[in-house]
Amino acid sequence: MKIPPVCLMITAAAATLSIHPSRSVFFYYETVTLSCAVPGSFSSWTVKRNTSTNSSVSCETWGQLNGSSCTIKGVYPSDSGVYWCESDRGECSNTINIRVAKNNIPVTTPDPDPDPTPPIALPKLLSTILLFILYTCILILAVYTYRKWTQARAEAKRKWPDHL
Known part of the structure; x- marks a missing residue:
């Protein structure tokens, strides 16, 4: 046409x-x-x-x-x-x-959202990031402590093999 x-x-x-x-x-x-x-x-x-x-x-x-x-x-x-x-x-x-239209089924098109809200609010986002950093630090400290403990135990085994 x-x-x-x-x-x-x-x-x-x-x-x-x-x-x-x-x-x-x-x-x-x-x-x-x-x-x-x-x-x-x-x-x-x-x-x-x-x-x-x-x-x-x-x-x-x-x-x-x-x-x-x-x-x-x-x-x-x-x-x-x-x-x-x-x-x-x-x-x-x-x-x-x-x-x-040949039938009376409504034709819908999605309306664009002019002002989309963020998926997460800023205060919640910041607290989530801070918690992630805190838990990461705790995990690093736990791994460091475990390594020190295993090193100390291995050293003790070498010095006193009969006691452990």
Whole structure:
């Protein structure tokens, strides 16, 4: 589903296409409104679409035209496609892809968490680090003491083999 070549050759996109509700996936029978926002334009703009069955079709044939807006009351999967605004002079706006789901299972996308909380609080992190250092020191001291004890025992065995 591509925009016709005439539209791609025009570089000035004077209009902006918006959609209400503001999303790209819809379900059967929902109402969708597409609007062309055209600041200071003297040409008329209309919403057009490319679907799997038709290309570059104006709103009058598939929706209800109201000025520079077009409303689809009761969308179907056949309404899935690319939508854009086009002026009578051939200028084009941005495009919006719309998909109409064939079943009413909600499509969810994870929302990015703008301010993720750290996995561990700073005081708890610091106390964990300090405990790790303390336990490491205790372990080193225990190993050092054990080595000294075994060395002293080996020395005692050499000096007094009969007593140990």
